[in-house]
Amino acid sequence: MKIALFGASGGTGTLLTNRCLAAGHHVTALLRSPDIFPLRDKVEVVYGDACDPHAILETVKGVDVVLSALGARSYGKEDVLERGVPNIIAAMQQTGVRRIIVLGSAGAIPDSLKKQPFYRRWIIKKILYNTILKWPVASQIFQYNALAATDLDWTMVMPPMLRNIAARGRYRIDGEALPRNGSSIPREDVADFMMKQLTETRWLRKGVYISR
Secondary structure, eight states: OEEEEESTTSHHHHHHHHHHHHTTOEEEEEESOGGGOTTGGGSEEEESOTTOHHHHHHHHTTOSEEEEOOOOSSSSOOOHHHHHHHHHHHHHHHHTOOEEEEEOOTTSSTTTTTTSOHHHHIIIIIIGGGTTTHHHHHHHHHHHHHHHTSOSEEEEEEOSEEEOSOOOSOOEEESSSOOTTOOEEEHHHHHHHHHHTTTOOTTTTEEEEEEO
8 A cells, every 4th residue: 555644753653654664555754854764764755844735745646545643743833734734635636545544632623522521621621722732722623624624535533642652452432522531542552543544434534532
């Protein structure tokens, strides 16, 4: 399978790259700084970033699936999703690529917390989403709405806090809301689930929550 990978140098993106290569897939990765990417010799590199429509088009040409682990790298106001996602969508529509699987966030949909205890809903929604996580959540809401407005075969995987710890090998998934008391999940488990979506169709044109 030929896969275009965005955000390959990030924590989850590197895990996805390793898994794609281990599975025998051909990976084309858009990299802003390929010299510091440890897997650069094992992938087809397109130099550029998510704000460059031409570079994104070159990354998407001829692939079967798009994987994206793009996202904010700080709590500040960033526009990587606001600028990158429309470019990816446009490139897919221009080249006829249909399938895209993206890393999202549990805060991307308004009723994502409906299965949480009241105190957790209040703390997360009234405090975190309005202060520390204000801008990252806004970007994820944009990403979800942008994909939902297309006719692409998209899936948005929406975890809570990602942790850099060993995979547990098991996790809960839910198509309606974040599983009750779901607060974190290893990146490796999220990468595992995203890889499974390469061949699964259950979550086409949907967001899906995942938590330990």
